[in-house]
Amino acid sequence: MAGGEYLVSDAALRLEQVSIVLDGRVLIPPLTEQVPPGTVLTLMGPSGAGKSTVLSFLGGTLAGPFRACGRIWVGAREVTTLPAERRRIGTLFQDDLLFPHLTVGENLAFALARTVRGRRARTARIAAVLAQAGLEGFAPRDPATLSGGQRARVALLRLLLAEPQVLLLDEPFNRLDAALRAEFRRFVFAHAAAAALPVLLVTHDVADAEAAGGTVLALRTDASATTFIERVGAEGRTGDRAMAQAELETKGGGR
Amino acid sequence: MTGGVTLAARAQRADDGRRPRAWLRHAPRITVALFLVPIGAGLLGTALPAFGWLPGLHPRHWTLSPWRALWAAPGFGTAVGLTLMSGLSATILAVVLTFGCCAHLSHRPPGRLVRGLMGPILAAPHAAMAIGVGFLLAPSGWIVRLLSPWLTGWHQPPDIATVQDPYGIALTVGLLVKEIPYLLLMSLSALGQVPARRQLEVAAALGYGRTSAWLKLVLPQLYAQLRLPIYAVLAYALSVVDMALILGPSNPPTLSVLALRWFSSPHVQMYFPAAAAALLQLGIVAASIAAWRAGEVLIASLARRWIARGARHSVLEPLAALARGVVGGLMLLGASSLLALAVWSVAAVWRFPDLLPQRWSGAVWHQQAGTILWPLGTTLLVAAAASAAALLLVLACLEQEQRCGAPVRSRMLWLLYVPLLVPQIAFLFGTQVLFTVLRLDGTLLAVIWSHLLFVLPYVFLSLSDPWRALDPRYARTALALGSSPARVFLRIKLPLLLRPVLVAAAVGVAVSIDQYLPTIFAGAGRVVTLTSEAVTLASGGDRRVTGVFAVLQSVLPLAGYGLAVLVPRLKRGPWRAGSIS
Numbered sequence A: 001m002a003g004g005e006y007l008v009s010d011a012a013l014r015l016e017q018v019s020i021v022l023d024g025r026v027l028i029p030p031l032t033e034q035v036p037p038g039t040v041l042t043l044m045g046p047s048g049a050g051k052s053t054v055l056s057f058l059g060g061t062l063a064g065p066f067r068a069c070g071r072i073w074v075g076a077r078e079v080t081t082l083p084a085e086r087r088r089i090g091t092l093f094q095d096d097l098l099f100p101h102l103t104v105g106e107n108l109a110f111a112l113a114r115t116v117r118g119r120r121a122r123t124a125r126i127a128a129v130l131a132q133a134g135l136e137g138f139a140p141r142d143p144a145t146l147s148g149g150q151r152a153r154v155a156l157l158r159l160l161l162a163e164p165q166v167l168l169l170d171e172p173f174n175r176l177d178a179a180l181r182a183e184f185r186r187f188v189f190a191h192a193a194a195a196a197l198p199v200l201l202v203t204h205d206v207a208d209a210e211a212a213g214g215t216v217l218a219l220r221t222d223a224s225a226t227t228f229i230e231r232v233g234a235e236g237r238t239g240d241r242a243m244a245q246a247e248l249e250t251k252g253g254g255r
Numbered sequence B: 001m002t003g004g005v006t007l008a009a010r011a012q013r014a015d016d017g018r019r020p021r022a023w024l025r026h027a028p029r030i031t032v033a034l035f036l037v038p039i040g041a042g043l044l045g046t047a048l049p050a051f052g053w054l055p056g057l058h059p060r061h062w063t064l065s066p067w068r069a070l071w072a073a074p075g076f077g078t079a080v081g082l083t084l085m086s087g088l089s090a091t092i093l094a095v096v097l098t099f100g101c102c103a104h105l106s107h108r109p110p111g112r113l114v115r116g117l118m119g120p121i122l123a124a125p126h127a128a129m130a131i132g133v134g135f136l137l138a139p140s141g142w143i144v145r146l147l148s149p150w151l152t153g154w155h156q157p158p159d160i161a162t163v164q165d166p167y168g169i170a171l172t173v174g175l176l177v178k179e180i181p182y183l184l185l186m187s188l189s190a191l192g193q194v195p196a197r198r199q200l201e202v203a204a205a206l207g208y209g210r211t212s213a214w215l216k217l218v219l220p221q222l223y224a225q226l227r228l229p230i231y232a233v234l235a236y237a238l239s240v241v242d243m244a245l246i247l248g249p250s251n252p253p254t255l256s257v258l259a260l261r262w263f264s265s266p267h268v269q270m271y272f273p274a275a276a277a278a279l280l281q282l283g284i285v286a287a288s289i290a291a292w293r294a295g296e297v298l299i300a301s302l303a304r305r306w307i308a309r310g311a312r313h314s315v316l317e318p319l320a321a322l323a324r325g326v327v328g329g330l331m332l333l334g335a336s337s338l339l340a341l342a343v344w345s346v347a348a349v350w351r352f353p354d355l356l357p358q359r360w361s362g363a364v365w366h367q368q369a370g371t372i373l374w375p376l377g378t379t380l381l382v383a384a385a386a387s388a389a390a391l392l393l394v395l396a397c398l399e400q401e402q403r404c405g406a407p408v409r410s411r412m413l414w415l416l417y418v419p420l421l422v423p424q425i426a427f428l429f430g431t432q433v434l435f436t437v438l439r440l441d442g443t444l445l446a447v448i449w450s451h452l453l454f455v456l457p458y459v460f461l462s463l464s465d466p467w468r469a470l471d472p473r474y475a476r477t478a479l480a481l482g483s484s485p486a487r488v489f490l491r492i493k494l495p496l497l498l499r500p501v502l503v504a505a506a507v508g509v510a511v512s513i514d515q516y517l518p519t520i521f522a523g524a525g526r527v528v529t530l531t532s533e534a535v536t537l538a539s540g541g542d543r544r545v546t547g548v549f550a551v552l553q554s555v556l557p558l559a560g561y562g563l564a565v566l567v568p569r570l571k572r573g574p575w576r577a578g579s580i581s
Helices: A051-059 A104-111 A119-132 A148-161 A178-194 A206-212 A241-252 B002-015 B027-050 B065-072 B076-105 B112-123 B126-137 B142-147 B169-191 B196-205 B210-239 B242-247 B255-263 B268-309 B316-345 B363-404 B410-421 B428-437 B444-469 B472-480 B485-496 B498-514 B517-523 B530-538 B543-570
Strands: A013-022 A025-035 A040-044 A066-074 A089-092 A166-170 A199-203 A215-221 A227-233 B347-349
Touching (some): A013 A051, A025 A040, A025 A066, A025 A215, A025 A227, A051 A089, A089 A148, A089 B196, A104 A119, A104 A148, A119 A148, A119 B268, B027 B363, B076 B169, B076 B210, B076 B255, B112 B316, B112 B543, B126 B142, B126 B169, B126 B242, B126 B530, B126 B543, B169 B210, B196 B210, B210 B316, B242 B530, B255 B268, B255 B517, B268 B428, B316 B347, B316 B543, B347 B543, B363 B444, B363 B485, B363 B543, B428 B444, B428 B517, B444 B517, B472 B485, B498 B543, B517 B530, B530 B543
Parallel strands (some): A089 A166, A166 A199
Antiparallel strands (some): A013 A066
């Protein structure tokens, strides 16, 4: 679908004993995982469980009362102490967060890596990316005039144009209605696979996890309110009873 | 069932906003008239003498001779150059430093030091701040004392014009000290309406450092809301009189001071070139605002290309850090200036290179008690009356707006800014002529009215946002329970919004105490306030006595803000005003 357009990355994302603590309460117990390029790791859990906080920690924007421990590696690079802008870890949020004062094309140009030089080359590249995403001629448009699905696609294109080495998905499908959601999911995973990015997906929707088709980790809380992580689905084994159970529990229980 | 219907019907009747009381319906018009008529008449009354026509004082014939006299006046060209240089450089520097500081802080609130210093600096009148900055920068001021004699080798104050310098540098510094906190405050409150934090996170994920991300993403969204405050700063810096009298050079002075000097002349003939200078001052401000607007358009189009180039500048980071450092330094300068006022007022013996007085004494306060009392009373009376009137008018306008459901349009906001954009010197002479015609000149009423012109916009700007933000369901619920709109206003809205109302009143008091030129013109020399007295004393008076007046002048607005914050806390019961917001 988008092959050849992106620099193919070959760095894996590796988490080493990553944990999140809030006021002395362990939100996320120590987690050690490796996400090879081109694969998806899904973290499921109820809202407020601290899933998005993990992504903030990985992305380098953790703030407020949360405390995080552990080390983050992108390939052979340790990024734990790097500022957000030097980690090359891109996050796709639930809101598209397109910059309202810039056109669609300018939003993309803002993100497009400096390796593409010259105004003409940059404009051409943006036009090509838009055309491939079914948004031909959208460059001069005001983001406010786009539909939700179109905005979501532009947000992903913007993220990928910055040539990240890791993709973090923070419930990006939630805002879309059912029909658009499936389509946008395919769009995201196809682009991520084409760029061979390691992807970490955070969600509470089992359909997202199934579509991702990788390892699924579920955040659970036991009777003594201790949080633990359970591996409920492995690669190639999706849609089973354990997954359904995981969704039930994350929706009903938790808090 | 029947009860419910009656209740609903009553609520309907009570809620019917199309028939409010007559005076309330006219409130916006009365307000606009009260402050636009004196300005309009004032502009006309200043423009006519510039072409040789002065009511009742001169045979009426049109002439350009006032302009020729202005042109030929010694130092005229230098005065215009000085005005442009100090006004433009102060505004450009203030804007650049403020944005740099905000970019460095990005979405975080400023540190405790900056926040702590901002309050007193914002509250202090411009004149008091100018006197304090003068005390600090003077050849015998704190800065030279701090460096002498160990570094400079000076045992006597050096003979260098560090204040009232011919280039207006001291004036520019004084303006920066006062205007940067104002722009910073405006930026911080505007930032609340931009989802800056999330957008900066997105930019960081795309590889942008916080400074360039802030400049490229947040600033363009912020700027529209800062435009009017920036124009107000530009107009103020170009036409300020009290600060220029204290910190600016005296021969030749800035254009507005030149105009004031001629307006204060005992020779009526001098009114004509004075009026021409005042009108030219208006032209300079108008042209500068137009040029600024053109610059905005140019920079916006260049910035679009800059953004699209996708460069991740890291060179901007240290520049922004530098801007923040300079802003911090200027804040410290401002705070030390206010402290210097206080120290001088209680200094008995203070020889040159010593950092602090050898002997302290409250004698000057004691001696001056008699002289202070009258201007103090006048200051308080004028400030209380002007802000009470402004509060009444603003509350009436806001209440009328809510009952009719028609918000004040943005054009109305521009009207509010008229007294802040038009130079005071350009219309106050004409306003005085109007007061003379009304036989009001030199009365307290005239001074209060002229203060109202500047108090009203600030009271409105301070109160309108919290007033409009109050959840309308409180009022609707009360109406549905059978209260009249008047009762809802008095028993629900006012108590809920007590704190913003008191803060707006304190803003009004501070603005009134700040006024120098309106007091001079409308008071015709017969009404003396702390501010007019302090400015007079600053030119060659005893530093100790000047210090006493300037300290009092700075303490009063602060006390006002303190009361506005404290009083709602004293109120018992669950409806403490601070709890709703």
